Amino acid sequence: MSFKHIISRDNSVFKQLKKLADNSRERRSEGQTLLDGVHLIEAYMATFGEPVMIIIPEGKSSIEATGLIQTLTEIPTIMLPTLMFAELTPVASATGILALVKIPQLTAPEQPKxxxxxxxxxxxxxxxxxxxxxxxxxxxxxxxxxxxxxxxxxxxxxxxxxxxxxxxxxxxxxxxxxxxxxxxxxxxxxxxxxxxxxxxxxxxxxxxxxxxxxxxxxxxxxxxxxxxxxxxxxxxxxxxxxxxxxxxxxxxxxxxxxxxx
Amino acid sequence: MSFKHIISRDNSVFKQLKKLADNSRERRSEGQTLLDGVHLIEAYMATFGEPVMIIIPEGKSSIEATGLIQTLTEIPTIMLPTLMFAELTPVASATGILALVKIPQLTAPEQPKxxxxxxxxxxxxxxxxxxxxxxxxxxxxxxxxxxxxxxxxxxxxxxxxxxxxxxxxxxxxxxxxxxxxxxxxxxxxxxxxxxxxxxxxxxxxxxxxxxxxxxxxxxxxxxxxxxxxxxxxxxxxxxxxxxxxxxxxxxxxxxxxxxxx
The missing domain is CATH 3.40.1280.10 (SPOUT methyltransferase, trefoil knot domain)
Incomplete structure (x- = not known):
């Protein structure tokens, strides 16, 4: 697997991911959000296909995360120092994987029951x-x-x-x-x-x-x-x-x- | 109202309160816990009577907290700097009042329905x-x-x-x-x-x-x-x-x- 290693908070990709993590207006205007963990990413992919980008922390990932990463080798992947990765997650992430995805739009029925x-x-x-x-x-x-x-x-x-x-x-x-x-x-x-x-x-x-x-x-x-x-x-x-x-x-x-x- | 103003983290009363806030074993061994906010304190007092101690932050309290404090003038009260007070509360407290209380013991029925x-x-x-x-x-x-x-x-x-x-x-x-x-x-x-x-x-x-x-x-x-x-x-x-x-x-x-x- 190849990936881009980002170590500076000033990196534009990191800055954009941080905005998406923190700011609902940014998520809305970009139509993108971050998914935290294997379970959510797999649930998304079951219907909406591949993420835009995968983000992983330095160091050892969980077995589940490693397995998922290996199926996504075509997707742009970045690696972040642990502390920078942690800034993008709502909680200490056990699985150590984030995905940048398009926010899906499911159409509500006109007359829901x-x-x-x-x-x-x-x-x-x-x-x-x-x-x-x-x-x-x-x-x-x-x-x-x-x-x-x-x-x-x-x-x-x-x-x-x-x-x-x-x-x-x-x-x-x-x-x-x-x-x-x-x-x-x-x-x-x-x-x-x-x-x-x-x-x-x-x-x-x-x-x-x-x-x-x-x-x-x-x-x-x-x-x-x-x-x-x-x-x-x-x-x-x-x-x-x-x-x-x-x-x-x-x-x-x-x-x-x-x-x- | 008279109260004791504590400004040092090394104060033994503060250290004991911090233990009670952070540590379930301490709560169990002492049979005491901290209640955060007027609503919880009033709910406790409705059945179990007066708290052991009242803790308030420096600065202005809410109207509700001030009202409650005025009814509890006989209870030992301590005032803490805002940051020390915040260390004792699970969230940023809007009401700015804590009570140290005995953990009540309600007896479960022998054969609950x-x-x-x-x-x-x-x-x-x-x-x-x-x-x-x-x-x-x-x-x-x-x-x-x-x-x-x-x-x-x-x-x-x-x-x-x-x-x-x-x-x-x-x-x-x-x-x-x-x-x-x-x-x-x-x-x-x-x-x-x-x-x-x-x-x-x-x-x-x-x-x-x-x-x-x-x-x-x-x-x-x-x-x-x-x-x-x-x-x-x-x-x-x-x-x-x-x-x-x-x-x-x-x-x-x-x-x-x-x-x-």
């Missing part, structure tokens, strides 16, 4: 987890409000574990317009709504879930057909105030999955 | 989220394997949002022994089990959930009455391989909640 709309989700790991849950539940389109964190950041990709490659995602969506357009029943998760479990979810269904701290905006709740609440239990010792957004999404999405089985 | 057993969960935020979900679903006892991350770490407490104060938690549990003792139906989440949705969960129920990467150990699966799987959907674009542990827990626990409503 199962949609998830997310407002103002700030934590990229949470967003990734919710996308993973949505993919597993059979959601056909996810709409992210303009204020949501970027679905293609390294941390969101890590949380998604490949969900971004099988799930049409509409970013910077106007949720109120999407709710108006949605051809089916839309449910905003909120306090003091009807019970989730009292709903017939066998028709086309959209769930709208808001930011953990603040919940959904009033206008967004008003644009949905109905407000629903997940019933919670109070123990002899007291109760928690709410579920986190990821748990709420899992419960709602899989209640629809259960009803539609 | 609803139990959650967690094996080898490594991420403290994930563990906290699962405890929060369990409290909301009405779980009566949570058992954590010896290899689980500490439920009383600052990050786990932050993820739990007060769940640790309303939910009996048995740490360093022998899950196989607990499964043998469990008086009801126990379900291990695993690949290729029966569908979750085919189970009658109206009797006493325990769910066992494993480490995200590796899943449950074979011996633990064998000790449960049944292996169950959450059905997943494959989209036209492919599928994700699995759910994360927090989503799986939410789906299982709230399916029992739904059936028991």
């Amino acid at each position: 199962f949609a998830l709309m997310l407002e103002d989700i700030q934590d990229p790991g949470n967003l990734g987890s919710m996308l993973r849950t949505a993919a597993a539940a059979g959601v056909e389109a996810v709409y992210l409000s303009t204020s949501c964190t970027d679905a293609w950041s390294p941390k969101a990709l890590r949380g998604g574990q490949g969900a971004q490659f099988v799930l049409p995602i509409v970013e910077r969506a106007n949720l109120i317009a999407e709710l108006d357009n949605f051809n089916g029943n839309s449910y905003a998760t909120a306090m003091h709504g009807e019970s989730l479990y009292a709903q017939d979810l066998t028709q086309a269904t959209a769930f709208v879930i808001g930011n953990e701290g603040a919940g959904l905006r009033k206008q967004t709740i008003a644009a949905a057909d109905k407000s629903i609440t997940i019933p919670m239990t109070e123990s002899q010792f007291g109760s928690v105030e709410s579920l986190n957004a990821g748990a709420a999404a899992a419960i709602c999405l899989f209640e629809r999955k259960r009803q539609a089985l | 609803f139990a959650l057993m967690l094996e080898d969960i490594q991420d403290p935020g994930n563990l906290g989220s699962m405890l929060r979900t369990a409290a909301a679903a009405g779980v009566e006892a949570v058992y954590l394997s010896t290899s689980c991350t500490d439920a009383w770490s600052p990050k786990a407490l932050r993820g739990g949002q007060g769940a640790q104060f309303v939910l009996p938690i048995v740490e360093r549990a022998n899950l196989i022994a607990e499964l043998d003792n469990f008086n009801g139906n126990s379900y291990a989440t695993a690949m290729h089990g029966e569908s979750l949705y085919a189970q009658d969960l109206t009797q006493a129920t325990a769910f066992v959930i494993g480490n995200e990467g590796a899943g449950l150990r074979k011996q633990t699966i064998a000790a449960a009455d049944k292996s169950i799987t959450i059905p997943m959907t494959e989209s036209q674009f492919g599928s994700v391989e699995s759910l994360n542990a927090g989503a799986a827990a939410a789906i299982c626990l709230f399916e029992r909640k739904r059936q028991a409503l």
